[in-house]
Structures are given as C-alpha cells and as structure tokens.
Amino acid sequence: MSKGPITCHVLDISLGRPAEGVEVNIQTYHKGQRNVDIFSPFAHGVTDADGRCLNMLPPRGSDEARLQNKQVDAGTYKIVFKPKEYFEKTGRKCFYPWVEITFEIENPEEHYHIPLLISPYSFTTYRGS
Numbered sequence: 001m002s003k004g005p006i007t008c009h010v011l012d013i014s015l016g017r018p019a020e021g022v023e024v025n026i027q028t029y030h031k032g033q034r035n036v037d038i039f040s041p042f043a044h045g046v047t048d049a050d051g052r053c054l055n056m057l058p059p060r061g062s063d064e065a066r067l068q069n070k071q072v073d074a075g076t077y078k079i080v081f082k083p084k085e086y087f088e089k090t091g092r093k094c095f096y097p098w099v100e101i102t103f104e105i106e107n108p109e110e111h112y113h114i115p116l117l118i119s120p121y122s123f124t125t126y127r128g129s
C-alpha cells in the first residue's frame with residue numbers, strides 16, 4: 001500500500017520510543033471574510049505502534065484521492081497533534097495538549113513528512129524525508 005502525500009511520526013523522547021495512539025489532524029488554510037485566517041478539516045489519523053501515521057490521505061493521483069476530494073495542492077496547511085491523552089495513559093501530565101505546526105507545500109508532487117519529537121514539557125519538529 002502506498003503512503004499518502006503528507007505523513008508524520010511521533011516519538012516520545014522522554015521514553016525513547018514511538019508514541020502510539022496520538023490523534024493527528026491535517027487542516028487546509030484559506031483567507032476568510034475580513035482577512036480572517038481559517039483552517040478547515042482535511043484529514044484525520046491516529047499514530048500506530050511505530051508512532052507513524054502514513055495513510056491519513058490517499059496516495060497522490062489515485063482514484064480514491066480524486067473521489068474523496070483529497071488532492072494535495074500548493075498552499076498552507078496545518079498539522080495538529082493531540083498528545084494529551086497519550087501522556088495521560090502513561091500516567092503523566094502534559095503541558096502541550098495540542099501541538100499545531102503550520103507548513104507550506106510549494107511542490108505538491110513532493111512527499112511531506114513531519115516528525116514530532118515530544119516530551120511532557122517540550123517538543124520539536126523538522127521536515128523529514
């Protein structure tokens with residue numbers, strides 16, 4: 001099975017292991033009335049046992065992507081991770097109940113991978129491969 005054009009990976013760096021069961025949402029950006037910034041739901045997933053979410057979106061150019069209107073175009077997107085429940089399941093509090101990362105897709109033919117390294121009181125990200 002091919003992976004979607006936008007994927008992610010969540011690693012719990014405080015334990016040195018993948019973060020399974022983290023809810024992940026992708027949103028698309030558009031300018032609303034009176035220049036209000038609006039992000040609309042686009043895709044949803046949950047990280048697997050390896051902390052990965054590879055199939056939030058159907059493969060680029062597939063019939064499924066066209067039928068579901070899930071084609072990734074150039075533009076601004078947001079990926080929202082919700083790690084609070086993951087930390088609560090492991091008996092830990094979390095300072096960041098949501099981590100929102102806004103990013104820009106310049107070339108829709110490229111693959112966009114967004115890893116999140118997280119602990120209860122910090123996070124970092126980068127563009128992966």
